[in-house]
Amino acid sequence: MANLIEIKGVTHAYRTKAGPLPVLSDLNLAIPEGEFAAVVGPSGCGKSTLTRLIAGLMRPDLGEVWLHGEPVRSPRKTVGMAFQNPVMLEWRTILQNVILPLEIVAPRMPQRQREDRAMKLLDLVGLKGFEGKRPSELSGGMRQRASLCRAIVHKPEVLIMDEPFGALDAFTREDLWQTMRDLRAKEPFTCVLITHDLRESVFLGDQVFVLSGRPATTQHVLDVDLPADRTLDILFTPQVADMLHLLRDQIQIAQGRVPGAAAAGGH
Amino acid sequence: MLQKIAVPVLAILGFLGFWEFIVWVNGWPNYKMASPSDLPAAYVRFAPLFLEMGWQTLWRTVAGLVVAVVAGTALGMAMGFSRIARDALYPLLVGFNAIPKATLVPVIALLFIGQHDFNTVLMAFLISFFPIAVSVGIGLSTLEPEYRDILRALGASRVTIFWKIALPKTLPEFFGALKVSVTLAFIGTNLVEIVSPHGRGLGALFKSGETNGDYPLMFAVLIALAVLGIVLYYAVVALERIFAGWAERPQG
Numbered sequence: 001m002a003n004l005i006e007i008k009g010v011t012h013a014y015r016t017k018a019g020p021l022p023v024l025s026d027l028n029l030a031i032p033e034g035e036f037a038a039v040v041g042p043s044g045c046g047k048s049t050l051t052r053l054i055a056g057l058m059r060p061d062l063g064e065v066w067l068h069g070e071p072v073r074s075p076r077k078t079v080g081m082a083f084q085n086p087v088m089l090e091w092r093t094i095l096q097n098v099i100l101p102l103e104i105v106a107p108r109m110p111q112r113q114r115e116d117r118a119m120k121l122l123d124l125v126g127l128k129g130f131e132g133k134r135p136s137e138l139s140g141g142m143r144q145r146a147s148l149c150r151a152i153v154h155k156p157e158v159l160i161m162d163e164p165f166g167a168l169d170a171f172t173r174e175d176l177w178q179t180m181r182d183l184r185a186k187e188p189f190t191c192v193l194i195t196h197d198l199r200e201s202v203f204l205g206d207q208v209f210v211l212s213g214r215p216a217t218t219q220h221v222l223d224v225d226l227p228a229d230r231t232l233d234i235l236f237t238p239q240v241a242d243m244l245h246l247l248r249d250q251i252q253i254a255q256g257r258v259p260g261a262a263a264a265g266g267h
Numbered sequence: 268m269l270q271k272i273a274v275p276v277l278a279i280l281g282f283l284g285f286w287e288f289i290v291w292v293n294g295w296p297n298y299k300m301a302s303p304s305d306l307p308a309a310y311v312r313f314a315p316l317f318l319e320m321g322w323q324t325l326w327r328t329v330a331g332l333v334v335a336v337v338a339g340t341a342l343g344m345a346m347g348f349s350r351i352a353r354d355a356l357y358p359l360l361v362g363f364n365a366i367p368k369a370t371l372v373p374v375i376a377l378l379f380i381g382q383h384d385f386n387t388v389l390m391a392f393l394i395s396f397f398p399i400a401v402s403v404g405i406g407l408s409t410l411e412p413e414y415r416d417i418l419r420a421l422g423a424s425r426v427t428i429f430w431k432i433a434l435p436k437t438l439p440e441f442f443g444a445l446k447v448s449v450t451l452a453f454i455g456t457n458l459v460e461i462v463s464p465h466g467r468g469l470g471a472l473f474k475s476g477e478t479n480g481d482y483p484l485m486f487a488v489l490i491a492l493a494v495l496g497i498v499l500y501y502a503v504v505a506l507e508r509i510f511a512g513w514a515e516r517p518q519g
């Protein structure tokens with residue numbers, strides 16, 4: 001399968017008052033069309049920066065981001081984004097919030113058609129009946145579900161999510177993993193998910209990319225060889241335990257520690 | 268609902284009673300301090316003048332405020348979107364705002380001699396645009412990046428982002444500023460009306476009461492001004508309910 005996203009030798013530094021802060025250094029990664037890529041890495045290593053580069057919100061100092069065989073120079077309509085903060089517009093109803101991208105991407109689409117599309121997605125994520133509510137009337141998990149619908153309402157090629165479930169409690173988070181899995185079965189998209197949760201990266205990802213500490217580069221790639229219709233139970237299998245163990249070691253290396261040392265010291 | 272009307276009405280009646288009592292206890296004559304019971308007579312005698320002058324004050328205040336909203340929003344947008352504009356405009360605006368506006372009255376009067384309507388509207392504008400400019404500027408420059416990014420990632424233009432997100436999101440702050448501005452504009456209008464020779468409006472009516480030593484008339488004007496001020500303020504509150512009512516959280 002062809003790669004939908006290719007990141008080739010991307011190097012980027014922020015200009016700060018204290019001088020340039022190198023954030024990404026010769027970072028390479030490739031994501032095949034339709035695949036789900038989870039990206040993990042130490043805090044502050046440059047994961048959010050990577051999402052902004054893929055979305056075309058910023059251009060790297062060096063290297064290129066390729067989307068569908070074309071270099072990304074500016075934002076494009078075929079991207080959807082979701083963040084830890086659901087970013088709901090309080091003056092709009094849930095339905096109107098979900099429709100928002102269509103107003104930009106498909107200005108001529110009849111309102112009826114937009115609403116039908118949004119309603120279908122709201123139904124898929126279990127928000128049927130809440131379309132007329134204001135965001136402030138919904139729980140955090142429900143707002144995040146609506147935010148997911150908004151991110152894919154215009155059928156983007158790429159869905160970019162930056163710690164979308166980071167602020168949710170553990171049970172709600174697992175609910176949303178399953179929602180995400182089911183959405184993918186019905187709405188094909190390529191996905192880049194930034195996360196701090198290793199179990200999340202394995203449950204949702206086809207591949208897990210481990211980034212090194214800042215300036216970040218691709219330190220390790222794990223192929224998650226699990227069926228697409230995996231259930232939460234799979235998280236308790238030895239196979240997944242091995243993957244989590246490996247990822248945890250990799251994160252410790254990325255943090256500049258000796259893998260296993262912390263665990264050994266704890267006994 | 269009943270309480271919402273009854274409480275303020277009772278408070279006002281209490282205030283009038285207290286005023287009447289103070290004047291009565293001190294035995295002040297009318298040329299020192301009028302009492303509320305003197306006022307109805309003044310209103311009846313000058314009813315057509317009150318309507319005419321009240322209208323003058325009202326439309327000029329509103330006109331000045333409308334100009335302030337347009338110009339203040341434009342300045343706020345410039346400051347909110349551009350760092351350079353912010354750095355350039357802030358000290359100028361703060362400095363201008365610090366000038367007591369009474370000192371500008373003779374300047375304006377000399378610049379535009381005899382243009383009473385124009386001068387009044389101009390003063391109402393000058394005195395009231397500052398809070399609007401600042402609130403819009405701050406509202407726009409503190410917009411969380413994610414709000415911008417969800418639309419920018421789709422290639423939306425700055426104008427679109429402004430209309431769809433930045434503007435509605437700053438409306439609560441905007442109306443907060445407008446409540447301050449409406450009172451300021453009202454003060455600006457009256458300032459010019461009182462100071463200008465041959466002026467019109469409630470301010471001029473106050474001046475004529477002063478010239479003729481008609482204390483009940485002067486106090487009647489003051490009360491009329493207070494009432495008009497309240498009306499203007501609550502008109503803004505009503506607009507706020509309509510356009511930014513979503514920002515009001517249901518109270519626990």
Ligand SMILES: Nc1ncnc2c1ncn2[C@@H]1O[C@H](COP(=O)(O)OP(=O)(O)OP(=O)(O)O)[C@@H](O)[C@H]1O
Nearest residue numbers: 014015016021023042043044045046047048049050
């Ligand atoms: N606009 C900016 N200007 C200057 N420095 C920035 C900017 N944005 C991020 N940084 C810095 O760049 C580094 C990487 O930031 P980034 O947000 O990409 O990290 P992250 O991996 O997403 O972190 P986290 O895990 O905490 O979300 C951080 O040290 C941050 O302080």
Ligand SMILES: [Mg+2]
Nearest residue numbers: 047048049162
């Ligand atoms: Mg981040």
